[in-house]
Amino acid sequence: MQKSGGDWGIVGVNLMTPPKQREIFEPQGFAYTAVSLAPEGIEPQVIPVLNDVLDAPDDPEAVLSLMADPKIKIVTSTVTEKGYCHFPSTGKLNREHPFIIEDLKDPNKPKSALGYIVRALDRRRKAGIRPFTMMSSDNLPNNGHVVHAVVVELAGMIDPELQAWIEKEVTFPCTMIDRIVPATKPEDIERVAQLTGVYDPVPVMHEPFRQWVVEDKFVDSERPDIGAVGAQVVEDVTPFEHMKLRCLNGTHSSISYLGYLAGKETIYDTVSDTVFAAYCKFLWEKEIIPAVDAPPGVSLEEYTAALFERYSNPSIRHLTWQIAMDGSQKLPQRILETVQEDLDAGRPVKGLSLAIAAWMRYVGGVDERGNPIDVRDPLAEKFKALSDAGATPRDKVEALVGVSDVFPKALQDNKDFVEGLVAAYEGLVEKGARAMAEAVVK
Template sequence: MPANVKDLPRLKRPDVERPGSGIVHLGLGAFYRSHGAIYFYEAMKKSGGDWGIVGVNLMTPPLQREIFEPQGFAYTAVSLAPDGIKPQVIPVLNDVLDAPEDPEAVLTLMADPKIKIVTSTVTEKGYCHFPSTGKLNREHPFILEDLKDPNKPKSAIGYIVRALDRRRKAGIRPFTMMSSDNLPNNGHVVHAVVVELAGMIDPELAEWIEKEVTFPCTMIDRIVPATKPEDIEQVAELTGVYDPVPVMHEPFRQWVVEGKFVDNERPDIGAAGAQLVEDVTPFEHMKLRCLNGTHSSISYLGYLAGKETIFETVSDPVFAAYCKFLWEREIIPAVDAPPGVSLEEYTAALFERYSNPSIQHRTWQIAMDGSQKLPQRILETVAEDLEADRPVPGLSLAIAAWMRYVGGVDERGNPIDVRDPLAEKLKALSDSGETPRKKVEAMVAVDDVFPKVLQENKAFVEGLVSAYEGLVEKGARVMAEQVVA
């Protein structure tokens, strides 16, 4: 292999018939290309149909089209199994558009009657809402931009609303709007913010969306670590070609989808293994609380303790025991299992997934955007536990670890690169508090994160203060050990 992988031949799209485009995806990141895009690709292989995808990059730089176009918009997806890695080429993308470069091209495409479904993975913060209430943040800079010029929206919500408006005015049936983000009731969340923004533009548009557009809820599950330069080199060594945009993922995957589509037009994702159900809620609660809740908890504590990855964190017997404690004592009691599912077996399988040495999922990556993630991943569980008089020392420690993390300094005094929409505000609140108590009280008062029921629970706040003090005095590992003891 040449010293520079860029000297290898470029990945080429397989010489197979290209389907027509029926799906637009907003937020073309690694997760979607490792999950939803593969389901759609496999559905077409089994059942046919014009369900090719046009990906839309909403943020720039970097420009994505110039990266994907030389390889025919194909990319390599790599399954990271404990017994070895398995690459496959995915030729499901027909094009990639960079929205900031050409917003008109994106709106024209979304308004095309051939497009039946719009999907999105823009992360929690991409919906420009308040996670604690689900309401649209009308003062969000992106929303303010969305209102200025109908031909140059900024947010995913802005593109959705303006494209639907074009279809309404042209007498074209709407597309199905399907979120693939880790949000509880994600379809309901997107529905609410889309209708609210539409109402600010034209009440008749909002009424039409309410009547005609469907927003199916979904539950998605697959661990997808960020692609690193060494991953690109490894893929090149395996395949003999250069692909600058491979995606790495665990073998496990799950997609539970509410079967509500406009005019019932959709690819046969059931043939590819997706579960089409009437109610996603029990699957969603199980995953958000059991997987995402522990993922966030051990990422903050693990990072503070100097652990770089989830695998490294759960390889430590203290954090392994802490993770299992959370499931047994605080999370499973607050979860209603979906029909036919054993939560004990589900969480045991989760631990095996965390323990996969081939998955190097960085604690820093999972720790991003905690202010947007904590309400649904942890705080809802805490509120239900407290309502049922169940103690929450483990989850309180996780919340305190988040508070220390957003303070921007780890246990060794090193700076933390905190990535969060509220990073500046949270850092200022942390800095303004001279004692752990003052820091905790200042951050608990942030309405964008903490619901009133927790803000006003004195015992809960005292537990956070005690946990924060312990983190400062003893460190994350000792505190996790004490919780389990």
């Protein structure tokens, strides 16, 4: 906004309460502190781009009215993978999801992000107003296509004419955003207050690295010049998102499950262990890079070397438990698609199979020392019941592989893949995560 001019601003919308975000942001003029966590020290910066913050459950009409306002040109969504109320293995809308059921009841009181998007677009259509561009910022492959599919499906359940209008008029650009942002902890808030002399209850802690790639596919040519500050506006985001989802997110999830089981609190703690460092590099070299087409001008070897340096930043306290959340929503695009491509090409997947087995043990709810795990996942109860019902590692693996919300049929039917998971799970039980990671690399 500063570099390219124009009367632009951002309104944040919080869909879930408590806590009520407007009560937090309003006293500080809707500004917040972004804190860059570099190995050599931290650097705070006040970010004043927000005009307002709305808590949707308190006043859904205020949100819908705003989204229907022609001044709104772009709506972005950062709601995590599970926020799209879909089946990750198929991309289809989960029509039985409680939020979707609520979305259909009252057009003026939607529940999900999708409900607000569809109802707001319907208001614009009926008022003869051009639609907004709908841009996802979540870690989903082809996120624009995913959101397009579920928005169109929900619209069709409401009104076929609305569905047709959205298909014709609305654009859903794909995006890829890469920056490690650990969850803000109370001690972070205290640290920022000491550093700046100002109390900010909502600082954002982040690594110095940043990358934002956006498909050039907007409803309106009038938009902020995001390229002025380094965003890449491209014709095809796919090579960038595949590289990031598989190389970064794929190893992040893999070492988070194994690291957590081994008692490692953070990614930094995990890769500081030479065994897990070697395991991470093994995944890239042997199983992930062979399944990634590099974007033009990018060396995957240099990219992954830079990733390892980012993982090794001692200032970033990115909890393995945080990354392990919502595995049912993450595994299909972060790991399982890579596994399927490797298998189709005849490449072994013992490293990624160990990561999947570690996830299976993790969702069983008990770590290697017999301590309970606070599993956060939309399917947590189902996973726990399936795991508890299994008397042996084989029973547990076969039951969990059978969950079609996560595993595609091609993997469910691949006997060699399933046998590899059983062997990996048995090894985790007998030897532990660290020993199994070491065995993979040897």
